[in-house]
Amino acid sequence: MIDAFLEMMAVEKAASPHTLDAYRRDLAAFAAHCAGGGTTPDRAGTGDVTGFLRAMAGEGAAVATQNRRLSAVRRYLRFLYAEGVRDDDPGAQVDSPKKTRPLPKILTVEEVDRLLTAAEAAAVRGEPGAVRRAALVELLYAGGLRVTELVGLPDAAPRADSDMMMIRGKGEKERVVPLSRHAKRAVTRWRAVRGPSRHMFPAASRTGYLTRQAFARELKALAGAAGLRADRVSPHVLRHAFATHLVARGADLRIVQALLGHQDIATTEIYTHVGNDHLAAVVSDCHPLG
Structure with a gap:
């Protein structure tokens, strides 16, 4: 289903190869987390998604990284719901980590x-x-x-x-x-x-x-x-x-x-x-x- 999701992103959303690679890496990280809990991304619940966020925070991942991976997981779970693979969308119930936006580095x-x-x-x-x-x-x-x-x-x-x-x-x-x-x-x-x-x-x-x-x-x-x-x-x-x-x-x-x-x-x-x-x-x- 991850392959089907990436194909949909490429065809319907015109995602670039760089974007698709990022989605693939982020979903692989989520799949590894789910495997540690004895489940798969296709059967993951809200607790698995929030646990994924806690695990990333515990590893010292930046808030921007957490939000990017959460966005990939949400889109994937929403795709599964739209395809009828599952009858709920647990990603929609998880709040994004809050972050302060730093000022960009610039040159004079x-x-x-x-x-x-x-x-x-x-x-x-x-x-x-x-x-x-x-x-x-x-x-x-x-x-x-x-x-x-x-x-x-x-x-x-x-x-x-x-x-x-x-x-x-x-x-x-x-x-x-x-x-x-x-x-x-x-x-x-x-x-x-x-x-x-x-x-x-x-x-x-x-x-x-x-x-x-x-x-x-x-x-x-x-x-x-x-x-x-x-x-x-x-x-x-x-x-x-x-x-x-x-x-x-x-x-x-x-x-x-x-x-x-x-x-x-x-x-x-x-x-x-x-x-x-x-x-x-x-x-x-x-x-x-x-």
């Missing part, structure tokens, strides 16, 4: 500028792989892309005659993101040395394009060249920086939500955090005694 505008400048300088010097890397980071920061969206870009997505780019994101949903002048220049230069391809960033991988892990390693190396700590820089950190810098400069939150491809505005609201320097400046400019 100056730090992003150092990163982009280092990428451009390496490309101009003709360092191996630098032209591709410059195109990657320019596109990432210009549009706030998810790393999977970036590395899997089709060649036709960035167009020299357009300032916008169509992105196919989670659940095959499409959205439009900006394509800056610097990004277009970096893409044009990369295409010139890359040659024809249906992928923007082709590679000898299972998918035919650059893996997100390979790009993350390149980004760490670029961070060192830019004088930044490598552990502070990742593809998702640049996505966070894109959103935070827009909000800090007055961008409408609904626009940022659309650019990021967030389904829920609550997910985007985390970018409304501001630094102490900005708070001090607002008080100085706006307070009667400022």
Whole structure:
């Protein structure tokens, strides 16, 4: 039934291979927990689901991990109920662990500028792989892309005659993101040395394009060249920086939500955090005694 569930997620929900792998791992962990109690996921009750949560908490699993696994279990049990395999849905009766949402790690505008400048300088010097890397980071920061969206870009997505780019994101949903002048220049230069391809960033991988892990390693190396700590820089950190810098400069939150491809505005609201320097400046400019 787990195989049937994963097939349904792939066909009806357009789940990506990465998402399906995560579901498979999470349900395998639940199955192992159920086996310890002498049952199976198909026959699990509310007590088995809550016990799974307690076991994860006891092992020190992060609340985010607990919630992700619980979500997989709930969807699976709901699938069994819809298919008539069982006559109840025990997952619906289990509350999710509460979590506090931490502020995202970001880079300042100056730090992003150092990163982009280092990428451009390496490309101009003709360092191996630098032209591709410059195109990657320019596109990432210009549009706030998810790393999977970036590395899997089709060649036709960035167009020299357009300032916008169509992105196919989670659940095959499409959205439009900006394509800056610097990004277009970096893409044009990369295409010139890359040659024809249906992928923007082709590679000898299972998918035919650059893996997100390979790009993350390149980004760490670029961070060192830019004088930044490598552990502070990742593809998702640049996505966070894109959103935070827009909000800090007055961008409408609904626009940022659309650019990021967030389904829920609550997910985007985390970018409304501001630094102490900005708070001090607002008080100085706006307070009667400022």
